Amino acid sequence: xxxxxxxxxxxxxxxxxxxxxxIYCSCKNKFGxxxxxxxxxxxxxxxxxxPTLNERVVDYAIKMGHALNCKINRVCKQDRKNYFYPDLPxxxxxxxxxxxxxxxxxxxxxxxxxxxxxxxxxxxIEEDAGKLLHATSFEGSSLVDLNRCGVPxxxxxxxxxxxxxxxxxxxxxxxxxxxSYLDICDCKMQEGSIRCDVNVSVHKKGTPFxxxxxxxxxxSFSAAVRGIEYEQKRQIAALEAGETVVQETRRxxxxxxxxVSMRTKEDAHDYRYFPEPDLLTxxxxxxxxxxxxxxxPELPTQKILRYVQxxxxxxQDATIIAENVDLANFFDECTQKGGASPKIAxxxxxxxxxxxxxxxxxxxxxxxxxxxxxxxLIGYIEKNTISTASGKxxxxxxxxxxxxxxxxxxxxxxxxxxxxxxxxxxxxxxxAENEPSVTSYKNGKTNALGYLVGQCMKAxxxxxxxxxMKEIILKKLGE
Amino acid sequence: xxxxxxxxxxxxxxxxxxxxxxxxxxxxxxxxINSVDEKVKAYLTVNEEEAIEQAKAVDNKRxxxxxxxxxxxxxxxxxxxxxxxxxxxxxxxxxxxxYVPPFDATVxxxxxxxxxxxxxxxxxxxxxxxxxxxxxYFNVTHNPFDxxxxxxxxxxxSAAAVSAREAxxxxxxxxxxxxxxxxxxxxxxxxxxxxxSVSRYGLVAFAxxxxxxxxxxxxxxxxxxxxxxxxxxxxxxxxxxxxxxxSIADSLTGDVSGVKIGIxxxxxxxxxxxxxxxxxxxxxxxxxxxxxxxCEISLPSAKxxxxxxxxxxxxxxxxxxxRFDGVRYGYRAKDYTDLVDMYxxxxxxxxxDEVKRRIMLGTFVLSSGYYDAYYKQAKLMQRKIAGEYKAxxxxxxVIATPTAPFTACKIGxxxxxxxKMYACDICxxxxxxxxxxxxxxxxxxxxxxxxxGLQLIGDSFREDKILGxxxxxxxxxxxxxxPAL
Numbered sequence: 001x002x003x004x005x006x007x008x009x010x011x012x013x014x015x016x017x018x019x020x021x022x023i024y025c026s027c028k029n030k031f032g033x034x035x036x037x038x039x040x041x042x043x044x045x046x047x048x049x050x051p052t053l054n055e056r057v058v059d060y061a062i063k064m065g066h067a068l069n070c071k072i073n074r075v076c077k078q079d080r081k082n083y084f085y086p087d088l089p090x091x092x093x094x095x096x097x098x099x100x101x102x103x104x105x106x107x108x109x110x111x112x113x114x115x116x117x118x119x120x121x122x123x124x125i126e127e128d129a130g131k132l133l134h135a136t137s138f139e140g141s142s143l144v145d146l147n148r149c150g151v152p153x154x155x156x157x158x159x160x161x162x163x164x165x166x167x168x169x170x171x172x173x174x175x176x177x178x179x180s181y182l183d184i185c186d187c188k189m190q191e192g193s194i195r196c197d198v199n200v201s202v203h204k205k206g207t208p209f210x211x212x213x214x215x216x217x218x219x220s221f222s223a224a225v226r227g228i229e230y231e232q233k234r235q236i237a238a239l240e241a242g243e244t245v246v247q248e249t250r251r252x253x254x255x256x257x258x259x260v261s262m263r264t265k266e267d268a269h270d271y272r273y274f275p276e277p278d279l280l281t282x283x284x285x286x287x288x289x290x291x292x293x294x295x296x297p298e299l300p301t302q303k304i305l306r307y308v309q310x311x312x313x314x315x316q317d318a319t320i321i322a323e324n325v326d327l328a329n330f331f332d333e334c335t336q337k338g339g340a341s342p343k344i345a346x347x348x349x350x351x352x353x354x355x356x357x358x359x360x361x362x363x364x365x366x367x368x369x370x371x372x373x374x375x376x377l378i379g380y381i382e383k384n385t386i387s388t389a390s391g392k393x394x395x396x397x398x399x400x401x402x403x404x405x406x407x408x409x410x411x412x413x414x415x416x417x418x419x420x421x422x423x424x425x426x427x428x429x430x431x432a433e434n435e436p437s438v439t440s441y442k443n444g445k446t447n448a449l450g451y452l453v454g455q456c457m458k459a460x461x462x463x464x465x466x467x468x469m470k471e472i473i474l475k476k477l478g479e
Numbered sequence: 480x481x482x483x484x485x486x487x488x489x490x491x492x493x494x495x496x497x498x499x500x501x502x503x504x505x506x507x508x509x510x511x512i513n514s515v516d517e518k519v520k521a522y523l524t525v526n527e528e529e530a531i532e533q534a535k536a537v538d539n540k541r542x543x544x545x546x547x548x549x550x551x552x553x554x555x556x557x558x559x560x561x562x563x564x565x566x567x568x569x570x571x572x573x574x575x576x577x578y579v580p581p582f583d584a585t586v587x588x589x590x591x592x593x594x595x596x597x598x599x600x601x602x603x604x605x606x607x608x609x610x611x612x613x614x615x616y617f618n619v620t621h622n623p624f625d626x627x628x629x630x631x632x633x634x635x636x637s638a639a640a641v642s643a644r645e646a647x648x649x650x651x652x653x654x655x656x657x658x659x660x661x662x663x664x665x666x667x668x669x670x671x672x673x674x675x676s677v678s679r680y681g682l683v684a685f686a687x688x689x690x691x692x693x694x695x696x697x698x699x700x701x702x703x704x705x706x707x708x709x710x711x712x713x714x715x716x717x718x719x720x721x722x723x724x725x726s727i728a729d730s731l732t733g734d735v736s737g738v739k740i741g742i743x744x745x746x747x748x749x750x751x752x753x754x755x756x757x758x759x760x761x762x763x764x765x766x767x768x769x770x771x772x773x774c775e776i777s778l779p780s781a782k783x784x785x786x787x788x789x790x791x792x793x794x795x796x797x798x799x800x801x802r803f804d805g806v807r808y809g810y811r812a813k814d815y816t817d818l819v820d821m822y823x824x825x826x827x828x829x830x831x832d833e834v835k836r837r838i839m840l841g842t843f844v845l846s847s848g849y850y851d852a853y854y855k856q857a858k859l860m861q862r863k864i865a866g867e868y869k870a871x872x873x874x875x876x877v878i879a880t881p882t883a884p885f886t887a888c889k890i891g892x893x894x895x896x897x898x899k900m901y902a903c904d905i906c907x908x909x910x911x912x913x914x915x916x917x918x919x920x921x922x923x924x925x926x927x928x929x930x931x932g933l934q935l936i937g938d939s940f941r942e943d944k945i946l947g948x949x950x951x952x953x954x955x956x957x958x959x960x961x962p963a964l
Contacts, residue, residue, distance in 0.1 A: 041582050045802045047575065047683040048562045048584060052717045082798050082845075084822055091801030144806070272845035274854060277688035277795055279717050 005239075007232040008209055009168050010160035010199040011224075013175055014153050015185045016128065016192070017060045022150035023127050024051030024094065029152070031191050035133070035145040043150040045089035050278050053078075057152040058101065058282060060184040061125045062292045064154055065102030067178050067299055068120045075283045076101050078125075078276040083269055086144050087130040095126035095155075097273040101282065107178070108301050109170040113315055115301075118171050119159030126153050160199065160209070165228040172196065172221045177300045177323040189220050198224055198252075200231040202239065210235065211245040215252045215259050227252040231259055303328055311335070311342035317350055326364040327354075330371050338375020345378060352392060356399055368402045376405050384465050390414040418465040420472070423456075426464065427472045430455050441477055449473065482507040483644045484961065487553045487701040488728075490647060494552045497541065501552030504647075505534035505596050508554045512598070512645045515964050518626055520618050521640035523559050524567050525599040530554065537594045549728075550704060551594035556646035558637050559600040560607055561692065562681035563587055566597075570683050571615035572605045574803045574810045574829035584681020585713045586650060586692050593708045598646055601636030605831045606800065607657055607685045609633050610903035613894050614833045621890070622665060623962035624929055628887040631661030631903070637695050638665040643964055648696040648705050652682055654689045655788050656883070656907025659919035662695055663882035663932020666921045666959060668702045668949065669695040671907075673940045674914035675720035677706075678713030684799040686792035687718075689911040697959065699920060699950040703728040706942060720940070727943045735951035736770025738944070741875035745781040746906055752885040754925035759881045762922035762933045765955050766879075766948060776871050776878065780864045784909035787864070789901065790844050790857035791912070796834075797841025803829060836897065865913040872938035877948050880906050882919035882932030906934060916942045920949045921959040930960070 022029050025042035042049040065072050079097035105120035128151040133143040156175060162168045176194060179185040186193045201212035215231060218224050230252075235245045249268070250259040298306075300322040307318035321327045327349055334345040353374075357364065377398070381391045386409055394408050409415055417423060430452060431438055441448035453470050460469075482490065482504050493499045509527055516522055537552040557563060560570045562580040564587070569575045583591070590597065604614035612620040612635025620635045622628040623643040630639040634651030638661035641649050651658040653671035662669025670693045677692045684690060694705035707726050713719045740763060747756055767773045805811035805825030812824030830838070844853035871878060884905055893899045910917040915936055922933035933952070937945040953959065 041580075044807065046562075046580065046582070046808070047568070047570070047578070047802070048560075048580070048679075048681040050680050050716050050718075052715065080798050082801060084801065084804060086804075086806045086818070089802060089807060091804055092798050270847045272798070272842065272847070272850075274794060274798070274845055274850070277686075277718075278684075 004204050005202045005232075005236050006163060006205050007228070008160045008201045008203065008212070009162035009165075009228055010212075011158045011162070011168060011171060012197040012199070013156045013158075013172065014195045015156065015175070015179055016194075017057055017152040017154060017184050018186050019054060019056045019060065019152055021054055023054050023057050023125070023152035024150050027150065030147070031186075031188075033147060035143075036147060039146045039149070043089070044146055051094060051276075053279055053282070054152065057125050058284065059288075059292055060152070060182075061101050061123055061154045062284065062289060063182045063184060063296060064156070064179070065105065065123050066293045066296050067182055068102070068105040068107050068123065068156070070102035070105030070120060070123060072102050072284065072289050073099060074285070074289070075099075075281055077281050078279050079273045080276050081271040081273055083271060085129070086142070087132050087149075089130070089146060089149060093127060093129065094276050094279070096124035100124035107171070107174055109167065109174045110301075110304070110319060111164075111167050111170045116167065118161045118167075121157040121159055123154050123156050126155060127151070128153050160201075160212075165225040168198070168228055169221055169225050172224060173323060174300065176221075177325065180325040181297055181299055192219065195219055196224060198227055198231070200228055200235070201245070202232050202235045210239070211247050213245065213247065213259075214249045216249060216262065217251045217253075219254070223252060223254045226254065226257060227259060230257060234259065300328070307342070313342060313346050317346050321346060321349060330364055330374070333371030334375045334378070338371055338378070340375040340378040341382060344382065345374070348374065348378065348395075352395055353399075367399050369399050373398055373405060380405065380409065384416055384418050384467070385409070386414050387416055387462065387466060389462065390416070413463070415463065416465045417460055417463050418468055420468070423464060423468055423472050426456055426460060427469070427476055430459060431473070431476060438477065449477070481511075481644075483511040483647070485647075486698045487550060487647050487696060487704055488698065490553055491549045491704075494541070495549075501534035501537045501596060502531065504552065505530050505554050505598075508598060508646065515643050516645055518621060518964065519623055519639050519643045519645065520620050521601055521630075521636040521643065521645055522556070523569060523571065523600050523602050523617055523636070526566060526597055527599075530596050530598050533596045537596065540594065548593035548708065550708060552596060553647050554596040554598045555590060555705075556598045556601045556637060556640045556649040557587070558603055558634050558649070558651045560603060560652055560683040560685075561586060561650060562683070563597065563600065566600060568600065568683065569617070570606045571603045571617055572830065572834070573616045576616070576810065578809055580681070582681065585678035585715060586709045587681065589709050589711075590650075601634070601640055601649060603636055604633035605834050606683070606796070607633040607652055607654055608796070608833050608837050610656070610660055610900050611888065611893065612636060612661070613890065614831055616831055619890055622887045622929075623964055624666060625887065625927075627889055628929065629664070629890050631664030631883070631887060633657040633661070634669070634695065635661045638662045638667055638669060641665070641667045641695050641697060642962055644961065648694055648701050650692055650705070650709070651695050652685075652690055652692050653911065654685050654792055655911050656904045658693045658695060659907050659917060659932065659934060660883045660903055662919040663921070663930065663934075664887040666930030666962065667695055667697055668699050668918060668920045668959070669693065670702045670706055670918040670942065670946070671910060671916065672706060672710060672942060673720075673916040674911075675718055676710045676724070676916070676940060676942070678711070678716040678719050680713055680715040684795075686795040687799060688795060689788075689792055691911075697961075699946055699953045700728055700731060702918065703731060703946045703950075706946075722940065727946050730943050731947060731950040733951050733954040734770075735766050735948055738766075738771045738877060738948055739875040740766060740771050740773045740948070741776035741871055741878045742773060743776050743778045743781065743871075743878060743880060745778050746880035750884050750902065750905060751881055752925065755881045755883070755885060755931050758923040758925065758931035759879065759933050762952060763879050766952055769951060769955055771948070774875065776875060778864075778867050778871060778909070780860065780867055781909050783860045784864055784912050785901065785905055787857040787860040788904070788908035788912055789840065790853050791861065793837045793841035794845050794854050795841070797838045797845065800830075800834065800838055805829070833897070861912050864909060868913045868915060868936075876937075876941075876944050878936040880934045880936065882906060882934040886925045886927070886929035886931055910936055915939060916945060918945050918949055920952065922952070924960075
């Protein structure tokens with residue numbers, strides 16, 4: 001990127017809330033079911049039907065508001081956003097216009113180990129639209145699936161506070177991890193649980209902000225990164241060529257890697273917002289706001305701080321664990337209830353456990369591993385009952401099968417020998433059998449030590465405690 | 480006296496004592512429909528076979544000794560914008576000509592739970608927009624008192640059917656006077672309940688913040704009886720009020736002594752026909768003679784109610800009627816080139832002129848740059864008007880006004896003059912704007928022998944007071960005249 005320029009990014013993020021039922025009717029809020037099966041007269045907008053608000057949606061949005069340090073409006077309203085499209089059966093979307101449920105918040109993100117505060121303009125509740133199915137088999141026509149109509153959404157609007165695609169990505173990752181910590185969104189990107197519209201402008205440093213474009217159809221975080229990078233290059237090129245950036249809505253075509261103009265400001269929709277007369281004003285009392293606040297768990301940024309400052313984990317490890325609610329909860333249970341050493345627990349999580357999850361595509365919850373068993377296993381290793389190598393063998397079993405660890409150690413004969421006299425006897429035997437190596441060690445070839453310890457391990461069939469073995473050999477070589 | 484000429488209250492006793500059966504009664508009313516509806520044209524759909532089946536079922540319940548509602552077995556007609564499961568609900572529009580709802584409106588569930596017999600669906604102005612029922616896509620309904628005249632609207636079919644004795648009672652809907660004005664024109668009693676007292680679930684929306692379903696009957700008691708069963712909290716309608724309701728029909732005593740009646744001078748201006756003023760004031764004096772206290776009051780902002788009403792109602796209508804786009808149900812244009820063309824042709828061909836006029840008006844007042852000047856101002860005015868009424872009800876129990884500025888017009892007289900047509904609502908819209916209950920009851924005839932309506936307006940949820948005063952008047956004058964058909 002041309003260094004003279006700075007990119008300014010603001011994001012509008014839509015997250016589908018994982019409530020049991022839809023926002024304005026009692027249809028189930030489900031993904032991936034047969035088309036037009038979770039529909040009713042209300043979400044199909046048959047004449048005469050009326051919406052009634054699912055209060056859980058308000059609770060979920062308030063939780064997000066708390067997590068993003070927003071002011072929660074005690075009184076707010078819902079509005080109609082009017083436009084025609086076949087996936088919108090009422091021809092208006094019930095949303096919130098001038099008075100959102102939550103506003104004026106912020107979230108701290110971490111980019112390259114540096115913390116940055118991103119302003120949150122507002123969070124409002126609204127309903128999702130249906131889906132159009134285009135296929136040649138429909139003889140040139142399109143079909144509509146209304147299952148998604150009325151799925152509850154929150155729209156989280158950020159301030160234009162991001163200055164790079166990396167910051168935008170970190171912001172999105174942070175939102176995603178907060179949503180999963182609050183357990184209010186499935187966060188399944190491939191199912192469209194989180195989608196965003198990206199606002200981008202560029203300007204020469206020290207000059208006022210440039211004209212922004214809004215990019216729609218951004219369906220993954222990596223697409224957001226590519227879209228931003230494409231858009232900033234495009235805008236800089238335009239300015240460098242003496243052209244102006246046009247205020248417009250563009251569509252991101254991820255397959256082609258380009259953004260395409262959809263409509264300019266002149267043909268922008270006039271949504272004719274007005275207060276939804278079928279629904280009452282939303283009022284939330286102090287008690288409800290406070291109760292919801294009390295339900296907010298420790299969030300990722302707080303966790304990272306605790307892991308680094310109190311538990312001594314490296315920042316990077318702490319971040320990876322904290323951003324994944326499953327890993328973090330597992331880690332916390334291992335270290336708190338299970339009493340495992342934080343560093344060892346973190347090594348397991350980021351090493352063998354992550355490797356297993358990546359290879360199998362499973363989530364932690366889908367394995368047989370529990371924090372109890374993991375801390376038990378770590379305990380055996382810490383107490384030298386088994387070696388780290390044996391621990392890995394046991395791990396491979398207990399991650400897939402529900403078997404008692406103690407019995408596995410016995411059955412597989414993995415218990416380490418830590419009895420000093422037994423080890424000393426073994427050392428004497430090996431040293432006697434390997435005179436040349438002893439001599440070369442004494443002549444300064446220190447790598448002979450490794451060989452000698454290795455021979456001991458081999459003779460014990462790996463059961464000798466390697467640390468103790470090394471000390472004993474050293475001691476005897478020094479005599 | 481023929482069965483179809485009797486009131487629901489009278490018929491209820493005869494049914495309860497098994498003097499008559501619902502089947503006999505229903506057949507009598509259907510025969511009446513078959514003999515006079517050719518002239519009146521109140522019905523769009525007559526549910527003949529099912530009505531008789533329903534009547535038989537009620538009779539069987541009664542024979543088996545089941546405890547039944549007072550209205551069990553009484554035939555009722557329904558305005559065609561109230562959803563009836565399995566029965567066409569057209570809103571008198573080409574757009575919904577063949578639309579059959581898969582569910583019942585909450586009021587229909589209540590009607591059925593009370594074992595009332597569903598006679599059929601009644602004509603109206605398309606999507607309840609109009610004051611004459613001339614805006615029906617299907618046909619014009621004729622006033623039973625003078626077949627050359629309109630029945631009023633938009634619930635013209637409902638009022639004409641009750642007036643012509645083609646239904647014992649009927650349901651209408653009232654957004655700006657659509658129950659009261661046709662009731663006045665047709666010489667029957669019509670109640671627009673307090674906003675929020677009757678569920679709107681299943682009523683095809685015109686203006687959501689103003690629409691209310693209400694009863695029309697030949698007598699005040701009949702209207703009270705129907706209101707008693709249709710009111711109540713409905714969890715399907717977020718705007719329905721959470722409160723307890725007590726029977727109004729049981730509270731009617733005929734005693735009006737001490738009731739304070741306010742007369743707002745703003746409702747007796749130049750726009751009001753002299754015969755109407757005279758008839759209304761005569762009725763007020765009757766009540767005064769019976770012990771009511773009459774005083775003048777002022778509602779200075781009333782004159783802004785009509786413009787505020789047309790802004791708010793059209794704005795909401797433009798959004799409510801957007802769903803009629805040809806995608807899922809209802810009319811779809813035959814030839815179109817693309818999506819936008821399909822929308823445009825469907826809506827151009829499917830809606831009538833008045834509906835299109837309101838959609839355009841509503842779209843305009845909500846448009847960016849005009850919202851503050853129109854919609855926002857109208858909503859502010861709404862609050863002011865409601866405040867003036869609130870203050871008035873600190874002084875009086877009931878406010879009496881004409882229901883309409885003039886009696887029924889000739890068919891075709893105002894059809895090309897929307898502003899003249901809109902003026903029909905000048906006395907009624909204020910009530911919707913303020914969310915209050917009001918009823919219209921007959922109070923004599925004008926020089927051409929057409930019925931005049933007296934409007935009684937009450938404070939929120941005080942239907943008992945207006946129905947009480949109306950009941951007293953009905954007793955004083957010995958009932959209301961029927962048309963000679």
